[in-house]
Amino acid sequence: MQPIQRRILSVLILLAGLAWIFLRADKIGASTAGRIPAPQKGFLAPEFTLAAPKGEKITLSELKGQAVLINIWATWCGPCREEMPTIEKIYEEYKDQGLVVLGVNSTFQDNQVGIVPFLEEYNITFPVVLDETGEVARKYDLRSLPSSFFVNRDGTINEVVIGGPMSEALLRTRIEEILNSPSN
Amino acid sequence: MLTLFRNIFAAPRDLILVLAAAWLGLTLSEKRADRHGLNPNELNNLLFAALLAYIVGGRLFYAAEHLNAFIKSPFSLVSINITLFDIWGALVAAFITGFVYSQRRRMSLLPSLDALTPFFATLAVGIGFSHLATGAAFGQETTLPWGINLWSATRHPTQIYEIIASLLTLGLLWFRKADSKPGSDFLFFVALTSASQVLISGFRGDSTLILGGLRAEQIAAWVILLVSLIGIEFLKPKEVEPVMAGGRVYPVEKPRAKPEARKSAPRKAVMRKETKKKTRRS
Numbered sequence: 001m002q003p004i005q006r007r008i009l010s011v012l013i014l015l016a017g018l019a020w021i022f023l024r025a026d027k028i029g030a031s032t033a034g035r036i037p038a039p040q041k042g043f044l045a046p047e048f049t050l051a052a053p054k055g056e057k058i059t060l061s062e063l064k065g066q067a068v069l070i071n072i073w074a075t076w077c078g079p080c081r082e083e084m085p086t087i088e089k090i091y092e093e094y095k096d097q098g099l100v101v102l103g104v105n106s107t108f109q110d111n112q113v114g115i116v117p118f119l120e121e122y123n124i125t126f127p128v129v130l131d132e133t134g135e136v137a138r139k140y141d142l143r144s145l146p147s148s149f150f151v152n153r154d155g156t157i158n159e160v161v162i163g164g165p166m167s168e169a170l171l172r173t174r175i176e177e178i179l180n181s182p183s184n
Numbered sequence: 185m186l187t188l189f190r191n192i193f194a195a196p197r198d199l200i201l202v203l204a205a206a207w208l209g210l211t212l213s214e215k216r217a218d219r220h221g222l223n224p225n226e227l228n229n230l231l232f233a234a235l236l237a238y239i240v241g242g243r244l245f246y247a248a249e250h251l252n253a254f255i256k257s258p259f260s261l262v263s264i265n266i267t268l269f270d271i272w273g274a275l276v277a278a279f280i281t282g283f284v285y286s287q288r289r290r291m292s293l294l295p296s297l298d299a300l301t302p303f304f305a306t307l308a309v310g311i312g313f314s315h316l317a318t319g320a321a322f323g324q325e326t327t328l329p330w331g332i333n334l335w336s337a338t339r340h341p342t343q344i345y346e347i348i349a350s351l352l353t354l355g356l357l358w359f360r361k362a363d364s365k366p367g368s369d370f371l372f373f374v375a376l377t378s379a380s381q382v383l384i385s386g387f388r389g390d391s392t393l394i395l396g397g398l399r400a401e402q403i404a405a406w407v408i409l410l411v412s413l414i415g416i417e418f419l420k421p422k423e424v425e426p427v428m429a430g431g432r433v434y435p436v437e438k439p440r441a442k443p444e445a446r447k448s449a450p451r452k453a454v455m456r457k458e459t460k461k462k463t464r465r466s
Contacts, residue, residue: 016404017406024399025397143195169247169261
């Protein structure tokens with residue numbers, strides 16, 4: 001290709017690119033995030049209502065306005081056991097600033113009898129609910145245990161961490177982000 | 185099929201795809217090293233040093249940004265959490281390390297980048313597959329028949345567009361004729377990749393919107409495309425010296441300055457000969 005032909009082609013490519021950018025501009029918001037529920041960063045955290053071992057029910061949408069860490073775990077899962085003391089420590093440190101940790105036990109693939117002794121063993125004080133039917137696992141597209149979802153005060157997901165154990169620094173940085181997020 | 189793929193390579197197993205692509209890319213780059221006048225081993229070492237700096241630099245930059253969190257738990261610096269990572273810091277660290285290493289080894293920058301182009305192109309394919317596995321870089325909602333069901337909607341399969349574009353880029357680069365201008369392979373790769381990003385980002389559903397709805401990723405890719413196309417115009421061919429032979433003038437590439445190690449080689453050979461003579465005498 002001659003240099004002049006190459007230059008003309010380059011200019012045409014750049015102009016076409018520019019036209020495409022303006023053509024695909026999205027006034028209403030290219031991102032569908034924040035409007036529909038899905039277990040992905042930027043989307044609304046899918047809604048659920050689950051019962052705690054003692055029977056009281058917790059609904060996620062009722063926690064709107066607070067920074068929420070949803071941690072899905074099971075008693076047999078090694079990394080879940082490893083990260084529990086760190087999550088408890090961080091919860092104690094930040095709960096007064098508006099942090100809610102919601103432990104969701106993947107009960108449909110766990111031994112229900114072992115859950116309460118597990119919570120006692122690790123001195124867990126944050127609320128834990130039981131996913132007996134696998135509803136949360138389905139809604140949150142659960143592929144690995146543990147899975148953690150950091151939810152902003154406005155109910156959108158800020159970060160998804162699949163696998164574990166989560167380090168203290170990871171928990172601190174993400175929790176400070178969701179605590180500083182706007183409420184609406 | 186897609187569900188099975190996403191189950192097998194769900195995060196963090198998607199890293200297997202990126203690592204496999206990196207390994208394949210390095211193999212391809214080593215095969216092409218000779219074409220750019222480079223030693224495959226040197227190229228391998230350069231990349232290894234840059235990758236190490238990428239990993240360490242990414243974590244250190246992240247720690248520096250969140251110093252308070254790491255002061256409270258210093259052991260987190262060596263945690264296995266891959267999200268404790270600053271990608272821009274990692275890229276800066278990798279570039280600086282690669283540059284310093286190549287200068288110390290007297291490797292020219294542009295031929296080195298040319299030789300590494302198959303690595304970058306293959307890595308882009310791997311990243312596309314990783315996005316497909318994790319559902320990242322997802323598309324806008326669509327009614328087109330090839331839409332995929334992802335994040336509660338039927339969406340443009342932007343990850344598949346990304347894989348196809350990266351494969352085409354790799355193919356075009358691999359079968360491209362050898363160019364006499366150092367840096368042309370690399371800039372050609374940058375131009376193709378940024379052009380495909382301008383196109384594909386228009387279908388993305390997770391764009392950052394600026395200036396009344398324009399997509400920031402598209403604008404950034406367009407600027408990179410502009411720079412790469414200007415760069416291609418300013419590339420100079422390798423320096424050549426005219427040589428007379430049989431009454432005709434032939435252009436011959438200028439010999440490159442020999443590194444110190446190579447200069448010392450003949451001396452070593454002389455020393456070896458002298459040692460042999462001494463041994464015979466004795």
